[in-house]
Structure formats: C-alpha cells, structure tokens
Amino acid sequence: MTPQPSPVKISGLIITFNEEKNIREVIECLDFVDEIIIVDSYSTDNTVAIANTYPKVKVIQNKFVDFTSQRNLALDLAKYNWVLFLDADERITPPLKAEIIAELQKPETKDAYYFVRKFFFAGKAIHFSGTQTDKNFRLFKKDKAHYIPEKLVHETLKVDGTVGILENKLLHYSYDNYAIYKKKMISYGVLKGKELFQKGKRYNFFTHYLKTIFKFIKAFFIRLGILDGKNGLIISYLQALSVHHTYKSLKFNQKQNI
Incomplete structure (x- = not known):
C-alpha cells in the first residue's frame, strides 16, 4: 500500500559510513518524506552505490571529523524546515509513521519531538541495561534547533522552542555482534575524551577508574542489566569500556599538548 504523504514537507536526513547492510531498510522506511539527504563519510563498501539507486536520495560525501559536524552539515543541506533525522540502524514502524504524519497535520505542533527507542542487540530486544529510558530528538524544525558544536559524540540537539514526545517507539538495531559493538x-570513548580535553578537563587516575567501575555497576545492577542476562552483561561491560577509553583519550590529548 502506498504511504500517504504528510501535507507538510519533510526532509529525511541520515549520516553514514559503511552501512550497506542497513541503507536499503532505513531509506525505505523514509518513503513518506519529500527528500532524503545522506551525508556519507566516504564509505568503502556499497553504501553510496545502493543509496544512489533511489531517485529521492541525494548523497553528499564529507570527511568525518565528528558526529556533530556531520549532522549539522545535513541540516544545512535540508530543503525543508521539518527534518526527520535517523541513524542508519534505526527503523520507523508503520504505527510510528502514522503518528508522525498525524502529528504534523495538527493546527499546532511542537518545535521538536523526542522518539523513545527500543534497543536490540544481536537481534534480541534489550529491556534494561540503561536502555529503558533511551530517547532522542528525531523530528524537529531546523530553524528552531541545532546540534551543539562542542559535543563531538552523543550529539546533543539544542531546541529553542516547544518539545513533545511521540508514543510509538523507534526501533534501534544497534549492533549485530560483540566485535562491532566493542x-x-x-571510538565513542576516544571522541568523548577529546571533547573533555577541549572543555579544559584534566586527567585524574582516581576519576578514571572510579567512573569506569561505577559505569558497570550502574548499567548492570542499578539499571537492571542483570535482567537482560548475557547480553546485559556484555552491554554493561562495553559501556564501562567506553568510559575507560574516554579517560585514556583525555590522558593522551593532555600529554600531546603539554
């Protein structure tokens, strides 16, 4: 069945690097938007070739510096004020699509909308491990929002306006296996360490290891990762590993600039 487009024009935005396994599905779940802009970090697989088979898609390649820069470039390239920004591993369900279209048909809308995400690891749904409150801005007016340049990873959208939250969940097929997730x-930790250094933070041995240990305790016990079984243990460990590499990166950047 052909999707009914929203009367409001929407730009669909994606940033990619080597996403050939995801690119078809993410493009096809954006079939109701009016244009799709992909900012690609010079993929070495078939991501760009596949994306270019879709007439609605425009691919721009840009050297990767950090996630925020890529996202803000995509915003600059969007033709329409309403943007729907997805990661390549995210999927819009039919109920969520219907909710987006219905929301934009209302006489009054918010300026930005949170999407609650349902996290999957190795094909299995994760219910805890800190993912139970995971939400991100995905639909917003670009004249009311931008990604904060100082945030190099875990990009933060600053919204100058009203905020809503959609009821239906966005599916997040984050990682297929342990090696990719690790x-x-x-890489997130390395960028976060660079970000901390740029903010003037200084390396401290005790902070490094206390925060690493606490991250595991928080994810596995406080945020109930233990109830996700083996996958909860893996996720909790890798979240702690990211914190460990954050402080290794901070220490490295500090030494390089003495």
Missing part, C-alpha cells in the same frame, strides 16, 4: 564503544 569497536564503536571504543
């Missing part, structure tokens, strides 16, 4: 969490 690599990603380490």
Whole structure:
C-alpha cells in the first residue's frame, strides 16, 4: 500500500559510513518524506552505490571529523524546515509513521519531538541495561534547533522552542555482534575524551577508574542489566569500556599538548 504523504514537507536526513547492510531498510522506511539527504563519510563498501539507486536520495560525501559536524552539515543541506533525522540502524514502524504524519497535520505542533527507542542487540530486544529510558530528538524544525558544536559524540540537539514526545517507539538495531559493538564503544570513548580535553578537563587516575567501575555497576545492577542476562552483561561491560577509553583519550590529548 502506498504511504500517504504528510501535507507538510519533510526532509529525511541520515549520516553514514559503511552501512550497506542497513541503507536499503532505513531509506525505505523514509518513503513518506519529500527528500532524503545522506551525508556519507566516504564509505568503502556499497553504501553510496545502493543509496544512489533511489531517485529521492541525494548523497553528499564529507570527511568525518565528528558526529556533530556531520549532522549539522545535513541540516544545512535540508530543503525543508521539518527534518526527520535517523541513524542508519534505526527503523520507523508503520504505527510510528502514522503518528508522525498525524502529528504534523495538527493546527499546532511542537518545535521538536523526542522518539523513545527500543534497543536490540544481536537481534534480541534489550529491556534494561540503561536502555529503558533511551530517547532522542528525531523530528524537529531546523530553524528552531541545532546540534551543539562542542559535543563531538552523543550529539546533543539544542531546541529553542516547544518539545513533545511521540508514543510509538523507534526501533534501534544497534549492533549485530560483540566485535562491532566493542569497536564503536571504543571510538565513542576516544571522541568523548577529546571533547573533555577541549572543555579544559584534566586527567585524574582516581576519576578514571572510579567512573569506569561505577559505569558497570550502574548499567548492570542499578539499571537492571542483570535482567537482560548475557547480553546485559556484555552491554554493561562495553559501556564501562567506553568510559575507560574516554579517560585514556583525555590522558593522551593532555600529554600531546603539554
């Protein structure tokens, strides 16, 4: 069945690097928007070739510096004021799609909307481990919001306006396996350490290891990762590993600039 487009024009935005396994599905769940802009960090797989087979898609390649820069570039390229920004591993369900269209048909809308995300790891739903309150801005007016430049990872959208939250969940198929997840969490930690250094933070041995240990305790026990079984243990460990690499990165950047 052909989706009914929203009467409000929407730009769909995605940032990518080597997402050939995800790119078709994420593009196809944006079939109700009016244009799709992909900012690609010079993928070495078939991401760009696949994306270019869709007539509604425009791909711009830009060297990766940090996630925030890529996202703000995508915002600059969007033709329409309403933007729907997805990660390549996120999926809009039919109920969520209907809710988005219905929301934008209202006489009065908010300026930005949180989406609550349902996290999957290795194909299995995760119910705890800190994911139970996971939500992000995904639908917003670009003249009312921008990503804060100082945040190099875990990008933060600053909204100058009203905020709402949608009821239906966005599916987040974050990682297929341990190796991919580990690599990603380490890379997040490295960028976060650089961010802390740029903010003037100084390395402290005790802070490094206390925060690393507490991150595991928080995810596995306080945030009930233990109820997610083996996957909860993996997620909690890798969250702690990311904190460990954050402080390793902070220490490295500090030494490089003495």
